[in-house]
Amino acid sequence: MQSIIIIEFILYLVLMIIVGYLVSRRSKSHADFLLGGKQLPGWALAFSERATGESAWLLLGYTGFVFATGLSGVWVAVGIASGIIFAWLFLAKRFMKEAKDTGALTLPGYLAYRFGKHGKIILWLSTILIFSFMMFYFGAQIAGAGKTLFAVFNIPTKIGAVLSVIVVIILAYIGGFVTVVWTDMIQSVMMLVTLVALPIIALVKISEADLSISEALVVAGPSMDSWTGGAIGFSLGLLLFNNFAWFFGFLGGQPQLSARFMALRSKKEANQGAFVAITWTLLAYSGAFMIGITALTLYQGQIFDDVEMILPFMILDLFPPWIAGILLAGILAAIISTADSQLLVITSSVSEDIIRHAMKKELSEKRLIAISRLTIVGAGIVGLIIALTSKSLVFLVVSWAWAGVGGTLSPAVILTFFWKRYSGVGVIATIISGLVSTIVWISTPLDAIATSRFTTFFIAAAFGIVFSLLFPNKKEKTSETVGTD
Incomplete structure (x- = not known):
């Protein structure tokens, strides 16, 4: 059995590298390397966006979360799905237009262009913010890969993490954004197959064994069969809002x-992408939720040392080896697709935002791409170290990163798009307050009361609004280049 799965895993990795190499020949300039040169179809970008947005967190973290909490875990899915739908319907076209008008290749670069007088400070602060939290997010993906390989092949977690980092670095290194998008597209489909097929088979097994989901939930714990987790009053409000608060990280940040x-x-491409992304989201999150619930029913009474390994356990238990290998590759697909995109974000912050614009280094396209590739390797090594030394759960680490980056930059994006009085000083206040408040919040018991995914967003937004009113932009000509004085 294991030999079949190993062969399929190896074939999958080889396929990804071959596809990555073939499409990498389209990437000729630094702009191509970081953003694809506006040559990619909307449906491919949508699949890539979903594969990037969902990771080991969805297949391992969220399924394990539902297994541990029961029906109340649905509110996480509701919050995330709402955020994804909102972003594709109301923000995607605006991002497309602003990128075309400004020529920006990155989110920090766009903010710096819009507030040119304060552009350099915005670029430096954004890079510090992104690097601080994105590295831990990346590390969580590698840790998830190590856990998966250990569960499936009994490969030591550290060795599995090293192997995973090597594959991720290769894919990001050879072709940048174009390679990542096309390999993401394949991986996104594999993830969806895993999330849809597994709960269907699990439900069939439950029916054949004449088991009851409702009875299993009651046996699992006093609040497992409650959509509100047994909470009432203020506690109910906190439970619903803390779980729903993932919504705020999807608002462009x-x-x-x-x-x-x-x-x-x-x-037209944006509309096409929205349809694909929203359909994918509804299917994937419904499937992930049902995986947790059906696992509670099938394995009631069993003790799992790590609930985040429930999905690979189910796959190995319910499917023949050749199918199990394909579905387990879906987990690795989720990890790789998110990890290589995170490497590109870190890379673009260094090569595009700092070296090219904040430091104003006049370098050739070839030199910029070389710097980007060196950054990919360096960041990959740092992320591996984090993965090997961190003891936190995938679900928890991703939650912190979602607050630190998404909760901070989302209000900056929303205010930039929709409030004309938002100022450069306001952006700076947004980023600093978001960074500091997230660190303070997750370092204290406060995060157990009200999640930083919510508090960071509103603290950063409040500081941005107040400082924009206190220090409005002076009338000036629009900057011609990103981050000019």
Whole structure:
């Protein structure tokens, strides 16, 4: 059995590298390397955006979360799905237009262009913010890969993490954004197959064994069969809002996601992408939720040392080896697709935002691409170290990163798009307050009361509004280049 799965895993990795190499020949300039040169179709960008947005967190973290919490775990899916739908319907076209008008290749670069007088400070602060949290997000993906390979092949977690980093670095290194998008598209389909097929088979097994989901939930714990987790009053409000609060990280503040919007070519492509992304989201999150619930029913009474390994356990238990290998590759697909996009975000912050614009280094396209590739390797090594030394759960680490980056930059994007009085000082206040408040919040018991995914967003927004009113922009000509004085 294991030999069949190993062969399929190896074939999958080889396929990804071959596809990555073939499409990498389209990437000729630094703009191509970071944003694809506006040559990618909307449906491919949508699949890539979804594969990037969902990771080991969805297949391992969220399924394990539902297994541990029961029906109340649905509110996480409701919050995330709402955020994704909102972003594609109301923000994607605006990002596309702003990227075309400004020529910006990154989210920080766009903010710097819009507030040119304060552009350099915005670029430096954004890079510090992104690097601080995105590295831990990346590390969580590698940790998830190590856990998966250990669960499936009994490969030591550290060795699995090293192997995963090597594959991720290769894919990001050879072709940048174009390679990542096309390999993401394949991986996104594999993820969806896993999330849809597994709960269907699980439901069939439950029916054949004459098991009851409702009875299993009651046996699992006093609040497992409650959509509100047994909470009432104020506690109920906190439970619903803390779980729903993932919504705020999707409002344009995740640079690895907004890059897909910025790469769109036309309104038609944006509409096409929205349909694909929303359909994918509804199917994937319904499937992930049902995986957790059906696992509670099938394995009631069993003790799992790590609930985040429930999905690979189910796959190995319910499917023949050759199918199990394909579905398990879906987990690795989720990890790789998110991790390589995160590497590109970190890379673009260094090569495009800092070296090219903040430091104003006049370098050739070849030199910029070389710097980007060196950054990919360096960041990959740092992320591996984090993965090997961190003891936190995938779900928890991703939650912190979602607050630190998405909760901080989302209000900056929303205010820039929709409030004319938002100022450069306001952007700076937004980023600093978001960074500091997230660190303070997750370092204290406060995060257990009200999640930083919510508090960071509103603290950053409040500081941005107040400082914009106190220090409005002076009337000046629009900057010609990103980050000019």
